[in-house]
Amino acid sequence: MSLFRIFILVLLSPLLVTATVLYVPVLLVGVVIYMLRVLDTRGRVSGTAYEPLQVRLIYHLRGTRPDPVALELTRHLPATSWGFAPVVMTPFVWICKLFPGLLRYPPPKPATFTDMMGVRCKLIDDALEEHVANGDQVVLLGAGWDVRGYDRPADQAVPWFEVDTAATQAVKRAAVDAAGLDTSGITYVTCNLTEQAWLEALHGQGFDRTRRTFVIWEGVSMYLNDDAIAATLRAVVTLPAGSRVAFDLLTRQWLNTKAGLAAGRSVSGFYGEPWTWGLELDGRLKPTLDAYVEAQGLTVDRAWPLGIESDNVPAIGAVVLAAVPKG
Ligand SMILES: C[S@@+](CC[C@H](N)C(=O)[O-])C[C@H]1O[C@@H](n2cnc3c(N)ncnc32)[C@H](O)[C@@H]1O
Incomplete structure (x- = not known):
């Protein structure tokens, strides 16, 4: 830092201290309101859906992955609303600017646990572009507050299906309406994936089983x-060759580490949504993943591992793009 900058900082420091002292209570109030609103619908409406939205919002506010529609939706969701981005997200954006290694987008390789959302975003955004260019239909399973389908340019309009549990989807639709987002081409379908087959839920909703499809299944497997x-993966296999599914997973071995247990406890403790599933590693991640995906009738097209595995340290998980093979 140059002497001039240090001089300016010293001059401004009383102002900075006063602004911080005044701002911290406002920030705390913002965080408490967020928490109370999430707790208000805990167990009915997905609270974990706010997490990826917040990370995408940070990318947007940092200017690394523009997503103005996410900002618009944030302003109308019950737990976030108008003041959330400026009051609560701003300090996170500053922290990320001060420590550029945090929440990097595009994410680095090898990716850490905190890069998981970035890896998901990048792999899915890239694959989505390829499918939309081919005119394929898109299905979001466990859509949450994902806004990739809204305000799409006319030349990228493809049939789009958002699938989620009824209560979560109702909250999203109300927020989308309030935000005045363009929903043309989007069909909403309710389905609980542990109770009903998603293809069955899409039956009669305009979904074409003979058309190539991109299934986005982000942040749900756990x-x-x-x-x-x-069942979810095997349903993809019944779609035309070239259809693909993008999904992320954690490994059972990582979930059982200290870090995994602590992360899992904090998610289930606050949101009431426990991490119930992890891929059981049989040796290293890559062969386990290939074997698992192939056992469901798909082939791994791309896989982005999370963490650096060794003989003593299990892989955290992976983001996977799996394809329906020809013939
Ligand atoms: C962590 S959020 C991810 C949301 C979104 N895919 C994203 O990445 O922004 C998990 C989503 O999965 C949905 N979900 C969880 N369990 C589900 C189930 N059994 N059936 C359908 N959706 C489910 C939740 O409602 C929520 O929208």
């Missing part, structure tokens, strides 16, 4: 169980 996960 909340389900073996049967629901296998």
Whole structure:
């Protein structure tokens, strides 16, 4: 830092201290309001859906991944609303600017646990671009507060299906309406993936089983169980060759580490949504993942591992793009 900058900082420091002292109570009030509103619908409406939205919002506010629609939706969701981005998100953006290693977008390789959302975003955004260019239909399973389908340019309009549990989807639709977002081409379908097959839920809703499809299944596998996960992936196999599903997973071995247990406890403690599933590693991540995906009838097209595994340290998880093979 140059002497001139230090001089300016010293001159401004009383102002900075006063602004911080005045701002901290406002920030705390913002955080408490957020927490109370999430707790108000805990167990009915997904609270974890706010987490990826907040990370995408940070990318937007940092200017690394523009997402003005996410900002618009944030202003109309019950737990966030108008003041949330300026009051609560701003300090996180500053922290990320001060420590550029945090919440990097695009994410680095190898990626850490905190890069997980970035890896998800990047892999899905890239694959989505390829599918939309082909005119494929898109299905979001456990759509949460994802806004990739809204305000799309006319030349990128493809049939779009958002699937989620009824209560969460109702909250999103109300927020989308209040925000005045363009929903043309979007069909909303309710389905609980542990109780119903998603293809069955889409039946009669305009979904074309003979058309190539991109299924986005982001941030959901850890909340389900073996049967629901296998059923979800096996349904993709019945779609035309070239259809793909993007999903992320954590490993059972990492969930059982100190870090995994602590992260899992904090998610389930606050949101009431426990991490119930992790991929059981049989040796290293890559062969386990290949074998698991192939056992469901798909092939791994791309996989982005999380963490650096060794003989003593399990891989954290991965973000996967799996494809329906030809023939
Ligand atoms: C962590 S959020 C991810 C939301 C969104 N995919 C994203 O990445 O922004 C998990 C989402 O999965 C949905 N979900 C969880 N369990 C589900 C189930 N059994 N059936 C359908 N959706 C489920 C939740 O409602 C929520 O929208």
